[in-house]
Amino acid sequence: MSFAAPTSDDTVPDPASRMALTTPAQSPAAGAQLLMRLALGLLGVLALLALVIGLVLWQRVSGMQEQLARQSADALAQSLEARTLARQAQDVVRDTAARLSLAESRVAEVALQRSQLEELMQSLSRSRDENLLVDIESTLRLALQQAQVTGSTGPLLAALRTADQRIARASQPRLAPLQRALQRDADRLRASASADGSEAMSRLDELLRGIDDLPTVNALPARSGGTTDAWQIEPVADDAPLWERVLAAVRNEARSLVRVGRIARPESVLLSPDQAFFLRENLKLKLLGVRLSLLSRQIDPARSELAAVTASLNRYFDPSSRRVQVAATQLQQLQLQIRAVEPPRLDDTFAALSTAVAGR
Numbered sequence: 001m002s003f004a005a006p007t008s009d010d011t012v013p014d015p016a017s018r019m020a021l022t023t024p025a026q027s028p029a030a031g032a033q034l035l036m037r038l039a040l041g042l043l044g045v046l047a048l049l050a051l052v053i054g055l056v057l058w059q060r061v062s063g064m065q066e067q068l069a070r071q072s073a074d075a076l077a078q079s080l081e082a083r084t085l086a087r088q089a090q091d092v093v094r095d096t097a098a099r100l101s102l103a104e105s106r107v108a109e110v111a112l113q114r115s116q117l118e119e120l121m122q123s124l125s126r127s128r129d130e131n132l133l134v135d136i137e138s139t140l141r142l143a144l145q146q147a148q149v150t151g152s153t154g155p156l157l158a159a160l161r162t163a164d165q166r167i168a169r170a171s172q173p174r175l176a177p178l179q180r181a182l183q184r185d186a187d188r189l190r191a192s193a194s195a196d197g198s199e200a201m202s203r204l205d206e207l208l209r210g211i212d213d214l215p216t217v218n219a220l221p222a223r224s225g226g227t228t229d230a231w232q233i234e235p236v237a238d239d240a241p242l243w244e245r246v247l248a249a250v251r252n253e254a255r256s257l258v259r260v261g262r263i264a265r266p267e268s269v270l271l272s273p274d275q276a277f278f279l280r281e282n283l284k285l286k287l288l289g290v291r292l293s294l295l296s297r298q299i300d301p302a303r304s305e306l307a308a309v310t311a312s313l314n315r316y317f318d319p320s321s322r323r324v325q326v327a328a329t330q331l332q333q334l335q336l337q338i339r340a341v342e343p344p345r346l347d348d349t350f351a352a353l354s355t356a357v358a359g360r
Contacts, residue, residue: 128170130357132166132167132170133178133353133356133357134357136163136166136167136353137350137353139159139162139163140156140159140160140163140346140349140350140353142159143155143156143158143159143160144156144344144345144346147344148344153189153344156189156344156346157186157189157190160182160185160186160189160346160349161186163182164179164182164183164186167179167182174356175356177352177355177356178349178352178353178355178356180352181348181349181351181352182349182352184348185345185346185347185348185349189344199337200294200334200337200338201291201294203330203333203334203337204287204290204291204294204334206330207287207327207330207331208284208287208288210323210326210327211280211283211284211287211327212280213323214280214313214317214321214323214324214327215317215318215321215323215324216276216279216316216317216318217316217317217318276316279312279316282312283309283312283313286305286308286309286312287305287309289301289305290302290305290306290309290334293305294338299338302338303335303338306331306334306335306338307335309331310328310331310332310335313327313328313331314328
């Protein structure tokens with residue numbers, strides 16, 4: 001580069017002014033270089049950035065590939081495991097189906113056995129109930145016969161109470177009517193226990209004891225204490241004169257020897273002392289027959305025997321005697337009492353037993 005020579009008029013410029021003079025000429029090249037440098041720097045930065053981004057992307061892609069590979073391997077393992085589980089599940093399903101079919105068959109067998117067992121239990125229950133009913137019926141009939149023979153309702157009441165307890169232990173609702181019938185019959189027997197013949201027996205015993213003391217129509221007057229049942233002896237005072245006492249004794253003796261009266265039944269007057277003894281024994285036998293008839297609950301024979309005893313009493317014994325009158329009254333009371341006595345009956349119980357045995 002060349003510079004013009006300074007003139008005399010010109011002053012020597014300082015360096016600053018020279019730089020100012022030279023800068024405009026050098027600025028385009030420096031700017032270009034600067035731009036190139038900036039561009040290169042920018043390119044380098046971009047390349048470095050691209051390289052970093054590529055590395056990052058490559059790492060991510062690699063990680064994704066590894067992850068995909070792991071997921072694929074996991075999925076394959078899971079699919080294999082799922083297939084294995086599916087096969088096992090199929091095996092389990094088949095096994096379960098087989099067991100279910102076996103269980104169903106066994107349940108069907110158990111249901112059949114249960115139905116058979118229920119039928120057997122019902123049959124046993126019916127058989128037990130039938131045996132119970134037959135046993136109760138036979139026991140009650142035996143107790144009823146015993147009560148009719150002996151005249152005592154105690155064994156029959158005990159049999160009814162025992163039957164009631166056995167039915168209560170059986171706990172069968174269909175036997176409840178039978179239990180109520182047993183209770184009704186037991187209450188009726190207890191209510192009629194006062195008419196069981198005990199009072200009649202006492203009256204019969206009293207009659208048996210007094211038969212020997214009953215005077216017959218043709219009996220001689222017995223002197224006991226100065227009075228008899230048929231004759232009145234004339235009393236004499238102790239301070240009476242002797243002739244009065246002798247006259248009274250003769251008169252009384254004559255009265256005892258001679259009797260005047262109307263004969264309505266000649267056979268009773270012609271009765272000898274031996275025949276009177278056998279008459280009393282016959283009356284005792286008849287009264288004992290009445291007793292046996294009452295004990296065996298045979299009402300009609302007892303009534304006929306009492307009627308025969310009453311007829312004999314009215315025919316052969318003195319109706320004016322107080323003892324005969326008391327005996328006749330007792331016989332009438334016995335007739336009325338025997339009409340009220342009825343044999344024990346178990347109609348409600350036997351009807352309920354028949355219904356229970358029929359199963360209705």
